[in-house]
Amino acid sequence: MKRHLISAADLTRDDAVLILDTAEEMARVADRPIKKLPTLRGRTVCNLFFEDSTRTRISFEAAEKRLSADVINFAAKGSSVSKGESLKDTAQTLEAMGVDAVVIRHSASGAPYRLATSGWIDAPVINAGDGTHQHPTQALLDAFTMRRRLIGPDAGLGQDLGGRRITIVGDVLHSRVARSNVDLLHTLGAEVTLVAPPTLVPVGVETWPCEVSYDLDSVLPKSDAVMMLRVQRERMNAAFFPTEREYSRRYGLDGDRMARMPEHALVMHPGPMVRGMEITAEVADSGRCTAVEQVANGVSIRMAVLYLLLGGNEPAVSSPRTDRTEEK
């Protein structure tokens, strides 16, 4: 593993499988009455959020607290950033206060990369979503969810997603989730197909390790998992598609379309869902939709990433592996 987690593309197959396996161990902690490990006791993690995000921030915070880290939450709103302080000064200020790792969410693509590589700070940097670039922990939790559902929590250990066919549908152009998933799923051996209206597929997509289709119905029967991306209503004002209704008709997932998927196939959504737009309530609330499970898995994945980046090399006082043995 590298020192930072900036892009899903930075992970090797073995790195990714190690994170998924570690997350399985972390998930067992969540099933205990006391959901806490002492692994990061005395370490301080800063959640540096320059962009509004409730889900991801809370998920990281839960993961950090379950590992006993001290947590500092920094939200750009109401902070010195709104008074014009730069990313560099903000990060250096926080590091001067003794931060051991920085989890950063930023609206500018590449901001976490800059933070990790510009020599501004020394602490490991975990990308919690940057612009339309990457959101690696989301891709990891998605892969984790797929492996658990398609192979099984125990049977999946050590396994990748070789040969699985994953379809990602929606606003690929503006989606860091899509970019991260294409990279990671490819690394894990899955076959990825992106489905979107041509306006929402980036120019230059031809070099991505995936297929692109404009026809959702033809792809559905061949999918082991269908991941629906959020489509913001305001996109239609920029002529990416004519109306919400037309988008839903052509690219939304409703009950009829879900019926065309193989029986074992999952419906996934990174949230927040726009019900009635890319997904109907019928599908969102069905047993095949893993949206809520993905949230739970997100905590396990983020615990695994924090553990591996911050504590993974130390003979941990109570490594999760030891805990697992104790459980048995």
Place this chain on the structure above:
Amino acid sequence: MSKILIRGAKVLGGEPQDVLIDGETIAALGSGLSPEGATVIEADGKILLPGLVDLHTHLREPGREDSETVLTGTRAAAGGGYTAVFAMANTFPVADTAGVVEQVYRLGQEHGYCDVQPIGAVTVGLEGKKLAELGAMHESAAGVTVFSDDGKCVDDAVIMRRALEYVKAFGGVVAQHAQEPRLTEGAQMNEGVVSAELGLGGWPAVAEESIIARDVLLAEHVGSRVHICHLSTAGSVEIVRWAKSRGIDVTAEVTPHHLLLTDELVRTYNPVYKVNPPLRTERDVMALREALADGTIDIVATDHAPHPHEDKDCEWAAAAMGMVGLETALSVVQRTMVDTGLLTWADVADRMSFAPARIGQATGHGRPISAGEPANLTLVDSAYRGEVDPAGFASRSRNTPYEGRELPGRITHTFLRGRATVVDGKLA
């Protein structure tokens, strides 16, 4: 003023000769010229070029003296071998009145490192709505002949047409920054494979090419000449080539950085590579080199764009666009065009001095190196190899994309009307 004898210089890269400067002019060329009464400079086979002329410089004064002033910018220009620079109009206030252009012109004269020829804004406040008083700027002491809203595109076709027509009355030229604004909203880098991966807003080649296509046709229609700033795409080259073959009076420039760097560098997210127009692909770079070699592109212009450190020491989206270029331009041209065999030194003299002086009507600049001509000269040690160290720049800003890169060539002497502004690689 005293005499200077430059001994054994390869004039325009030719056979070594002696060149005698007397006062402000070149007195004689030949071999074995008498050094009597003259300061002797042993050129030892260095290349002697006419003083370089930059048709596209941002000197930032008035308004952004934290990034550059006329003094620091002209010192940088002299260091880079320039004897004349055209200062773009996007200052604060904008150079859209006779008052502002005269101020910039006079500052250049007072400091004396390099002649400064102000460029006037085409439209009031660079807003693209209303023509600035182009005639008044032309008639001012600054004698403006080149007009540009550079940094912004004159995107309104009617305003562009009128500007092209209007400046014919006094032989002016409009220099267009070709960037269709709607196609580049939120644009951060060249749109293509790299932008798709990095998730940075794409800047399509067509946003440049569509404006160039429109403007060469407008120029043809109204019988005007038009100059296109900083061509950056292979498609733009094809359009200009087509326009020239059709007899349209168009000239075009390319920057040194577009001859060398590609959008692959943006993978570092280091804003030192953020520039307008953006760095393009290898294919574009090769097309630009070829076009500069075959004359489709007339000149090299630096688009020297100084920015203070804090405007680059940040995340990509927040960073300012632009690179400094005056002090590295000739080295980059040597590396990309001369050392590759695409241009001779005589061609370099054309692309970086004769042709830009002609397009901008810079009197006394871009003249042949012969007896009786003004002694605006640049002596280049083309054998030199060294890493670019921004700490040594005369420019107030350090936003160079070449830091730590090895580039060939070094200016050892620059003469402005017979007076040395650079001696042994140092500002005089």
